Amino acid sequence: MGNDSRLTDWERRAEVPLGVASLLFLTSYAVRVLGHDLPEAVRDTALALTCASWALFLIDYGVRWRLSGLGPGFVSRRWLDTVVVLLPLLRPVQIVKVYDAVQRRHGHPRLSLHARVIVYAGLSVALLGFAGALAVYHQEYAAPHATIRTFGDSVWWTCATLATVGYGDVAPVTPAGRVIAVGLMGCGLALLGAVTGSFSAWLLQVFSREDGEGPPAS
Amino acid sequence: MGNDSRLTDWERRAEVPLGVASLLFLTSYAVRVLGHDLPEAVRDTALALTCASWALFLIDYGVRWRLSGLGPGFVSRRWLDTVVVLLPLLRPVQIVKVYDAVQRRHGHPRLSLHARVIVYAGLSVALLGFAGALAVYHQEYAAPHATIRTFGDSVWWTCATLATVGYGDVAPVTPAGRVIAVGLMGCGLALLGAVTGSFSAWLLQVFSREDGEGPPAS
Amino acid sequence: MGNDSRLTDWERRAEVPLGVASLLFLTSYAVRVLGHDLPEAVRDTALALTCASWALFLIDYGVRWRLSGLGPGFVSRRWLDTVVVLLPLLRPVQIVKVYDAVQRRHGHPRLSLHARVIVYAGLSVALLGFAGALAVYHQEYAAPHATIRTFGDSVWWTCATLATVGYGDVAPVTPAGRVIAVGLMGCGLALLGAVTGSFSAWLLQVFSREDGEGPPAS
Amino acid sequence: MGNDSRLTDWERRAEVPLGVASLLFLTSYAVRVLGHDLPEAVRDTALALTCASWALFLIDYGVRWRLSGLGPGFVSRRWLDTVVVLLPLLRPVQIVKVYDAVQRRHGHPRLSLHARVIVYAGLSVALLGFAGALAVYHQEYAAPHATIRTFGDSVWWTCATLATVGYGDVAPVTPAGRVIAVGLMGCGLALLGAVTGSFSAWLLQVFSREDGEGPPAS
Known part of the structure; x- marks a missing residue:
């Protein structure tokens, strides 16, 4: 029980800092990817911030592993956390949890289940879509024969993909983009x-x- | 209660005029967008009618805001109305409500729930699709490298999009169209x-x- | 009751002949559309058979209208029948009803509801898809700039459309095809x-x- | 009952060997299809292994037919097995059953129904997708005007198809591939x-x- 309560305690305390770090990660990654014309110093700072927030996620993962007392079983039992650490672009989705916690802390009643499903799905898809559009643009814009040449193209392609419409007027051509x-x-x-x-x-x-x-x- | 009953009263009275204004808005917008060869006077009249019906929606929105007595909270509480005023092309969808009201006024029994869902979805999609096809055509037909060159192309593309098929043989290329x-x-x-x-x-x-x-x- | 029982009687008797006529309609239409190289006499016979089975559907429709005693209300009350008469390609879908009736006549138990939904959906989609592929091929194969040039292309395009995948490597270009x-x-x-x-x-x-x-x- | 118990007995015993044969079939088929540059001896061995595992499935099918005592009715009663024998690429999907059986033999509780549906669907789709990508690549890579030229293209196309997105930037052109x-x-x-x-x-x-x-x- 000691482990469990300490883990819960850690998760409660780490909630807001990690939420902020998620946004920082996404913002600095966006600046790094999109800011071709920014001075080199700004781009390097953005890269450093991206790495720093990733390091924070790694530390949080390590602490939770240790506090859980599960040993190697932690990797499979908390596989979603593991995925999130390996693909830090997915991290911002956890902001939905933070938003819900903030709402409850302020005494607001919880949203109805339908509203919660819609808010979760909507926010998750918006964040994942933005992160995905950034990542695909990063892989594609300089590739030979690429059709995704601007960030606008990438966002347009992402929307068509998420709606399962898939026009195919623009589409990724690099293995990583695919x-x-x-x-x-x-x-x-x-x-x-x-x-x-x-x-x-x-x-x-x-x-x-x-x-x-x-x-x-x- | 006074506010509520006056608001309900207003909404009941405004129902039919606003329904007519919705159709007028859609028709005059269609004339404006599609009538390249019509005399300038007709096209200007169409534009004037479009603006006039938009003004009607704005007035209705203002009256309801005031009667509701909600103050700024009205914007978030009645967010669908707000969206409809900002994007007047969505307005004609409310005609479904008018149709339902007319049916009941004439003593017809309400449709079964399944039939209502199908009628709502079908009419909404038809109206939204027509408005969307008009708007995309308006943005695209003169753009360089556009593939949507006729209104027929635009309708075809709209159908493929609404069915989430998305062939991509024609697709919007302008930011506004996208x-x-x-x-x-x-x-x-x-x-x-x-x-x-x-x-x-x-x-x-x-x-x-x-x-x-x-x-x-x- | 007299009308109703006579209508039911007619429908029971007309079931099998109309089912056969449906197959004949589809087969002769397929021969007409696909048989470019057949002698003119065969193609004309196919056309005649197509028209004859259509005439049968029209007669059946007229008889049912009269027996129902509904007058003009028949058109809206039995709207599915009306659609089927106007678009005779949809007719073969009614063979599902015949199959079900034959099964029951032979003393076989009715299929479970799941199986029936799957059989209905599967057969309907197969028949509609075949008829649609024929009709699209008929409209497209000789059109300028058409991408659907063989019946194989048309079937391939139909499958991609029915699965809502929609590659767009081939797609109709004529208004009728669309x-x-x-x-x-x-x-x-x-x-x-x-x-x-x-x-x-x-x-x-x-x-x-x-x-x-x-x-x-x- | 004797037949039934002997059939069950056979199925229990054949479970693991057939599971292994499934993987062998898929692996050797992959080596055969993908290994253009391997020495001819290796490719021939792969082909031999593919045929051998197919023969195993045929033998298993025959034994089960005989043990079931159903005679020709076996083909329609166990139609899924028949399909699997005719299209041996579908065979590996049955590994899901083996996995479930192994889990239970080791005393693990069965997965919850949701988890089982997800695991079944996920594994089946992954196996079918891999087999499908192999088969399409095999048909397409040497065809004139083909757009699927590498196995990577084939996997990319398969993913877009399974998600019903269907970009159409690459698509099969041969009848067998389609x-x-x-x-x-x-x-x-x-x-x-x-x-x-x-x-x-x-x-x-x-x-x-x-x-x-x-x-x-x-």
């Missing part, structure tokens, strides 16, 4: 599942309510 | 969610009815 | 809804059965 | 159905649990 693209397709599938699933669950709730309203069960 | 396209993709995702969700909810209802029919629960 | 394509996209959306909805309904059934198995409700 | 592609599209539809259906079922379970938690039904 690997990121497959990840974004997975997000698109999950988004579709979330939208469709929520709608179907909401409809069923409304149906059962309407059925119940009719003749009272006396 | 922003509208992303909105249409969102509509496509929602349409897919509505179709799938309705089907799954209907199947589940049929299943539970068949299960109930079998052995009586005596 | 109108048919939009119909096929609608089928694709419905197919997706049927697959997803069945899966979700089946999962929910399995879940509720597993929940019930656990601790007995004693 | 037939395999249609099969992969079907997998993509089923995957979408599994993802969406699981999500919707999970949401409905959570909703009904939350509803039950509120006011006790006392």
Whole structure:
């Protein structure tokens, strides 16, 4: 129990700093990728900030590993955390948890389940999409025969991918860009599942309510 | 209560005029966008009508804001209305509400929930699709290297987008056209969610009815 | 009641002949469209058979209108029949009903609801897809700048459309071809809804059965 | 009963050897398809191994047919097995069953139903996708005007197909490649159905649990 309470304690305390670090990571990565014309000093600072926030995630991961007392089993039991450390671009998605915690701390009632699913899915997809567009642009813009040449192209391509529309007027051509693209397709599938699933669950709730309203069960 | 009843009163009275204004807005916008060969006077009249109906929506929004007595909170509480005023092309979707009201006023029974979901989704998608096709055509037809050159191309592209098929034989190339396209993709995702969700909810209802029919629960 | 029973009687008797006429319609249309190299006499016979089976559908429609005693209301009450008469390519889908009737007549138990949904959706999509591929090929193969040049291209494009994948390597370019394509996209959306909805309904059934198995409700 | 118990006995014993043969089949097929530069002897060995494992599946099919005592009815009653024998690329999907059996033999509790659906769908799609990418590459890489020229292209195209995104920047051009592609599209539809259906079922379970938690039904 000592380990568990210390782990919970750590996670509660680390919540806000890690949330800030997530935004810092995304912002500095965006500056690094997009700021071709910025002075070299600014770009180097951005790179340093990106690395520093990644280091913070690594430290947090290590501390939680140790506090959990699980040993090597931690990697498989908390596999989502592991993925997030390896692919730090995914980190900002955890800001949704922070937002929810802040709302509750301020005494606001929790959102309804439908609203929460929509907010989670919407924010996650927006953050993942932005990070994915940055990463694909970083891989593609200088590649020979690339069709994704500006960040605008990359955002446009990301939207078409997340909606599973996929025009193909622009598409990644480098192996690294395509690997990121497959990840974004997975997000698109999950988004579709979330939208469709929520709608179907909401409809069923409304149906059962309407059925119940009719003749009272006396 | 005074505010509430006055607001409801206003909304009831404004329903039909605003519905007419919605159709006028869409029609005059279509004339303006599509009528390249019409005399200048007609095109200017169309523009004036578009602006006039937009002004009507703004006035209606202002009146409702005032009657609601919510102050600045109105913007976030009635965010759908706010979006509709900012993007007046979305306005015609509210005609679905008018249709439902007219049906009830004439003593017709309300449609079944399934039928209503299908009618709402179908009409909304048709209106949004038509408005989106107009707007994308307006942005694209004169752009260099554009592939959407006729209104027919634009409608074809809109259908492929709303069905999340996305051939990509024609696709918007201007930033403004692509922003509208992303909105249409969102509509496509929602349409897919509505179709799938309705089907799954209907199947589940049929299943539970068949299960109930079998052995009586005596 | 007299009208109703006579209508039911007619429908029962007309079932098999109309099912045969449906197949004849599809076959002769396929021969007409695909048989560029057949002697003119064969092609003319095919055209005549197509028209004859269409005439049969028209006669059946007229008889049912009259027997129903609904007058003009028949058009809106039986709108699916009306659509089928106007677009005779959709007719073969009704063969599913014939198959189901034959199964029951032979004393076979009806299929389970899941199986029926899958069989309906599968057969309908296969027939509609074949008819759609024929119609699109008919419109496209001789058009300038067409990418659908062989019937194989047309079938390939139809599959990609029905699965909402939409590569866009081949795509219709004529207005008539695109109108048919939009119909096929609608089928694709419905197919997706049927697959997803069945899966979700089946999962929910399995879940509720597993929940019930656990601790007995004693 | 004797037949049934002997069939079950055979299936239990053949489970692990057939699982190994599945992997061998996939591996040797991959070596054969991808190893253009390997010495001819290695490629011939790979081909021999592919044929040998296929022969094993045929033998297993024959034994099960005989033990089932069903006669020709076996083909339709166990149609999935028949499909697997005809299209041996589909065989590795049965490894999911082996994994589940191994887990239970080691005393591990069975996975929850959601986890099992996800594991089944994920593994099946990964195996089918890999096999499909191999088969399409085999058909396409030497075809004139082919856009799928490397195995990387083929994997990229497979991912875009399974997610129903379908960019169309690369697409099969040979008839055989397109037939395999249609099969992969079907997998993509089923995957979408599994993802969406699981999500919707999970949401409905959570909703009904939350509803039950509120006011006790006392």
